[in-house]
């Protein structure tokens with residue numbers, strides 16, 4: 445187990461928490477680009493860039509929220525709007541989620557939205573997390589995650605909502621639900637999602653230890669479907685999308701929906717209770733203290 449936890453990783457410990465292997469620092473600015481060809485339809489909010497190729501029906505949704513694409517309320521709102529527009533757009537048949545930031549797919553939920561705020565903010569934030577999961581887990585179009593960097597916690601959850609996951613073959617990258625390492629508990633629908641992805645026994649170990657997997661280990665347990673050199677992540681995602689597109693949409697869509705509906709319905713049935721649980725859990729002094737220490741450690745960490 446220790447080998448799985450730590451192999452090849454430079455973890456930094458603080459109390460019971462461990463960080464992902466680091467080494468990368470990020471600029472805080474980004475350059476937006478626009479395509480002018482009539483077959484391409486690009487839009488860009490501040491954190492999400494959408495490039496829809498009308499000739500293939502494939503949209504690339506790129507996260508561009510430096511430094512680490514953390515899922516803040518703003519990020520989640522912009523992503524939700526972009527996904528909604530694409531779902532309504534008949535010229536789009538599939539969406540590739542990927543990152544425009546070096547070495548990071550997404551650092552997961554923005555800890556600043558869970559720290560030092562009031563209960564109303566926590567409730568609004570949590571509903572937006574639920575909303576993006578509900579949207580993606582029941583998305584009618586094909587979704588592929590092009591995981592070109594580390595992908596902890598909420599980042600891993602988002603990748604797991606996709607129909608297929610392709611990860612860059614870089615041993616410094618990690619993916620997994622590491623919530624217990626932060627002293628928090630993954631909600632039941634995070635758990636359902638990982639159980640549906642890797643099976644119950646692997647999910648038990650994964651969740652209790654808060655395991656973060658290298659790309660090759662993630663492939664072994666089925667957390668990702670393919671590992672390819674980083675420069676091939678997007679082209680492989682496009683090729684895979686073409687294979688999905690060869691299947692009649694209605695048959696694929698109904699199959700996906702039948703497989704996922706019970707999991708989606710469970711959150712819908714308990715959505716309000718889940719929000720209340722989150723607000724009461726995250727507002728606890730002990731949890732706030734842990735998150736505060738974790739944030740300080742993140743900021744002080746120099747590698």
Ligand SMILES: CC/C=C\C/C=C\C/C=C\C=C\CC(=O)SCCNC(=O)CCNC(=O)[C@H](O)C(C)(C)COP(=O)(O)OP(=O)(O)OC[C@H]1O[C@@H](n2cnc3c(N)ncnc32)[C@H](O)[C@@H]1OP(=O)(O)O
Nearest residue numbers: 464466467468514551552553554555597598721722742743
């Ligand atoms: C009973 C149950 C009832 C209810 C349920 C209750 C609770 C469940 C609640 C929550 C579930 C949460 C899921 C989550 O997603 S929590 C977030 C988990 N994410 C992490 O642990 C990732 C932490 N980050 C890292 O490990 C690293 O930053 C990295 C590997 C992603 C990137 O490393 P780098 O070396 O490239 O970059 P850094 O220098 O570390 O970071 C740059 C910068 O970004 C800040 N930052 C990093 N991650 C986050 C984050 N998730 N949120 C906010 N900010 C983040 C970091 O502090 C640095 O800031 P400064 O530039 O120093 O200001």
